[in-house]
Amino acid sequence: MPTDGANDAQPGDTALALALRELEELIVGQADAGDQLPAEAALAESIGVSRLTIREALKVLAGQGLVELGRGRRPTVRQPDSAVMSRFLSVAIRRDSRSVLELLSIRRSLEVLSASEAAKHASRAALNAMSAALDEMQRAADALDGSNESVTRYNTADVSFHEALAMASGNRMLSLLLESLASSLHHSFTQSFTGFMAAGGDIDDAVQEHRHIFQLVSAGDSAGAERAMKRHLERTARDLQSVLNGSSSNI
Secondary structure (H helix, E strand, O other): OOOOHHHHOOOOOOHHHHHHHHHHHHHHHHOOOOOEOOOHHHHHHHHOOOHHHHHHHHHHHHHOOOEEEEOOEEEEEOOOOOHHHHHHHHHHHHHOOOHHHHHHHHHHHHHHHHHHHHHHHOOHHHHHHHHHHHHHHHHHHHOOOOOHHHHHHHHHHHHHHHHHHHHHOOOHHHHHHHHHOHHHHHHHHHHHHHHHHHOOOOHHHHHHHHHHHHHHHHOOOHHHHHHHHHHHHHHHHHHHHHHHOOOOOOO
16 A cells, blocks of 8 residues: 655655655545555655654644544544635635625536536436435425525525535546535525525526426436536526625625
8 A cells, every 4th residue: 555655755855745745645546535544664664754754744634634643543544624625715705705706607617517427427326315405495495484594494405406416427526626615605605596586586496497407417418417507507697796786785
């Protein structure tokens, strides 16, 4: 499992930089979540640095959320954690409400790809997860009464559908990126929901938009799912712009 890191040293490398690079390659490129890394002595010998350097490198990687350290046991590879990116994006959006439009530009790239790839690769379990999110969206839509609680329930189901779609794509990196956006997406969806309703939108139409995407994904229609997602995001952009322009008093 260890790499022959001693042969990979680059000019100007410190021992710690070398250890970090080799351990990152081991963790991200070769190990799976839950795997235990070799003992410090084996890592030190493989990479060509001291055990103290390995110990310091592991502390840095633990701080980054890549490994979990515990007294008396070997370092364990952690499941990728999107929390840091999620917190950063949430703060950015709170500081500048118009950043939701920048977020939407990112969504256009990620979610159109999600829809297209999901139509090609979605498993039965992934389709079931999408269907369950749709069912919750419908229940939440039926229960909408204008309260913050009912709107939050609806938007949470909406975010869940988009996360399930990303997972259905079969692309782990795409799914992780959408997961990191979850908190920011909820904020964005709340704003677009405000614009949608202020413009006289019918919530059942919004649910049907998502159901249409699901049907195309289920049918394996990659081009159709891509077009449907583009139309959905175009409508979302109009709703967000309406809110940001102050046309709704509910901002």
